[in-house]
Amino acid sequence: MITKDVKLINQELDFPINTGRKTFKFLSQFRELWRFRELAIELFWTYLKLRYVGSVLGFIWTMLNPILYIVTYWIVFTCIVRMGLPDYPLYLIPGFLAWNFTFASLISASESILNSQYLITKISFPIEILTLASIAVNLFDFFVALILYLMAVVILPPTLPITALALPLVVMLQVLLTLGMALLAACVSVFFRDIPKLIPVLGTMVFFLTPIFYPLNIVPEPFQFLIKLNPMTHVITLYHDILYYRIWPDYLTLGSVFLIAIIFLIIGYWVFDRKRHTLAELC
Amino acid sequence: MNRLSLECYKLSKKFRWYERHFSLKRTLANFWEPPKQVWEWFVLKDINLKIHQGERVGIIGRNGCGKTTLLKLITGIYSPTSGSYKIYSERRLALIELGVGFYPDLTGRENIKLNWVFNGLPRSELKQCFDDIVEFAGVKKFLDTPLKYYSSGMIARLGFAISSHADPDLLIVDEVLAVGDAEFQKKCYKKIDQLCSNGVTLILVSHNTTDIEQVCERAIWLEGGTIQCDGTVRQTLSAYNNINKKTPNGG
Numbered sequence: 001m002i003t004k005d006v007k008l009i010n011q012e013l014d015f016p017i018n019t020g021r022k023t024f025k026f027l028s029q030f031r032e033l034w035r036f037r038e039l040a041i042e043l044f045w046t047y048l049k050l051r052y053v054g055s056v057l058g059f060i061w062t063m064l065n066p067i068l069y070i071v072t073y074w075i076v077f078t079c080i081v082r083m084g085l086p087d088y089p090l091y092l093i094p095g096f097l098a099w100n101f102t103f104a105s106l107i108s109a110s111e112s113i114l115n116s117q118y119l120i121t122k123i124s125f126p127i128e129i130l131t132l133a134s135i136a137v138n139l140f141d142f143f144v145a146l147i148l149y150l151m152a153v154v155i156l157p158p159t160l161p162i163t164a165l166a167l168p169l170v171v172m173l174q175v176l177l178t179l180g181m182a183l184l185a186a187c188v189s190v191f192f193r194d195i196p197k198l199i200p201v202l203g204t205m206v207f208f209l210t211p212i213f214y215p216l217n218i219v220p221e222p223f224q225f226l227i228k229l230n231p232m233t234h235v236i237t238l239y240h241d242i243l244y245y246r247i248w249p250d251y252l253t254l255g256s257v258f259l260i261a262i263i264f265l266i267i268g269y270w271v272f273d274r275k276r277h278t279l280a281e282l283c
Numbered sequence: 284m285n286r287l288s289l290e291c292y293k294l295s296k297k298f299r300w301y302e303r304h305f306s307l308k309r310t311l312a313n314f315w316e317p318p319k320q321v322w323e324w325f326v327l328k329d330i331n332l333k334i335h336q337g338e339r340v341g342i343i344g345r346n347g348c349g350k351t352t353l354l355k356l357i358t359g360i361y362s363p364t365s366g367s368y369k370i371y372s373e374r375r376l377a378l379i380e381l382g383v384g385f386y387p388d389l390t391g392r393e394n395i396k397l398n399w400v401f402n403g404l405p406r407s408e409l410k411q412c413f414d415d416i417v418e419f420a421g422v423k424k425f426l427d428t429p430l431k432y433y434s435s436g437m438i439a440r441l442g443f444a445i446s447s448h449a450d451p452d453l454l455i456v457d458e459v460l461a462v463g464d465a466e467f468q469k470k471c472y473k474k475i476d477q478l479c480s481n482g483v484t485l486i487l488v489s490h491n492t493t494d495i496e497q498v499c500e501r502a503i504w505l506e507g508g509t510i511q512c513d514g515t516v517r518q519t520l521s522a523y524n525n526i527n528k529k530t531p532n533g534g
Contacts, residue, residue: 035403038405039400050389053388118383119383122383123360123384123401125403281298281361
């Protein structure tokens with residue numbers, strides 16, 4: 001079977017190879033991500049399909065889940081505890097859906113790498129795609145719910161305010177913020193397996209400390225400062241501004257959310273990129 | 284002389300294991316204390332290697348000599364502790380394990396699509412060779428059946444079929460062909476032969492020296508993380524077999 005003469009045996013290499021990776025490492029990583037863009041899309045569909053394999057209601061769960069939660073909060077805060085806000089569902093729903101997107105994204109991101117150990121140790125691909133695809137699934141849920149909400153508002157009496165035009169911008173800001181936090185969560189979860197268990201509990205705690213089902217101004221003055229430290233407070237405030245109070249978002253809030261989001265994104269991606277090979281070795 | 288396909292310069296990989304605190308609490312409590320005990324060892328040490336386009340290289344060695352680690356380094360799954368490597372081949376495909384990237388709840392068709400993009404290949408190219416893949420794997424009847432109902436042989440065939448039909452110019456195969464039956468192995472080696480005659484670089488890892496003898500023209504013997512012998516198949520295998528005869532239990 002040996003067809004060719006082997007001419008090169010025991011070659012000596014006496015020069016270091018210029019791999020050219022150090023200087024443009026970040027750039028080459030983005031090029032790599034772009035090369036695998038179809039994998040991201042395909043994984044997104046796969047996750048979507050696999051989520052409800054074997055469940056009777058299937059896709060309906062996507063809508064049923066937030067609806068059930070919202071109805072619960074609605075009943076509690078209009079019949080049992082009076083919040084004193086007119087058209088309370090209009091206040092509650094957007095904030096709740098937005099919170100739910102970030103919360104669910106963080107949970108699934110923290111499990112995204114750990115659940116795919118067999119993939120990242122056997123196939124070479126940019127592993128942040130796993131995290132991105134799991135966030136995309138949650139974003140899809142968010143969009144479905146948001147569109148249903150908007151449709152309901154258009155049909156029912158208090159029509160959609162013009163300020164709702166700012167919604168895409170606000171959603172974009174929130175996605176940026178969530179991306180950064182999720183990348184960080186995904187990476188750190190591999191080092192400390194406690195994080196995936198901690199996030200649901202911590203998230204529920206932060207949920208009650210974020211003005212989602214109550215307005216910020218009912219919080220006693222000294223504690224308002226603490227609540228404002230949470231970046232999600234400002235994101236939710238933006239949703240309330242444009243969809244409930246019908247005012248345009250102020251530039252200061254927009255700008256600060258954008259700044260925080262970018263900082264999170266840079267830190268998250270930087271940490272992830274530095275540790276990407278360690279993730280495969282630890283898993 | 285052919286152009287280079289892959290080159291490694293002083294490639295080393297050190298694994299390190301220390302008594303890690305697996306929980307956040309213990310880590311925080313003992314944050315400033317150094318880990319109690321650290322074990323370090325080189326899985327690969329100073330590997331110098333040049334592989335040219337069109338060469339068929341076999342890698343042999345005992346368990347734990349660093350074969351798979353070498354493959355994981357050059358495919359970019361691990362990063363080297365020191366040294367550097369560069370791959371000049373544009374389309375490298377690695378089969379570290381057959382059936383990785385398959386989801387049991389997806390159908391065969393969906394899995395082919397997903398596995399194709401897992402290799403970073405554009406989906407538009409799949410259309411041309413989809414039928415060939417199905418034909419080679421012999422799963423035509425089961426295309427719309429979820430993969431969990433496939434036999435392990437079928438999954439192995441599908442995995443190999445996808446990578447070998449993806450028009451690679453560097454194909455890395457790790458021990459995976461041992462899974463299938465004799466007929467399947469024959470089919471695979473025929474396909475590999477066909478690929479190699481088209482100028483594909485092949486890196487084949489195997490315990491089985493007869494496989495290496497059949498397919499490869501050059502063989503590398505790894506032992507204890509270093510290259511023990513690098514030469515024609517006959518040279519390397521005779522050296523390897525000699526040692527193994529003397530110390531059959533790897534002593």
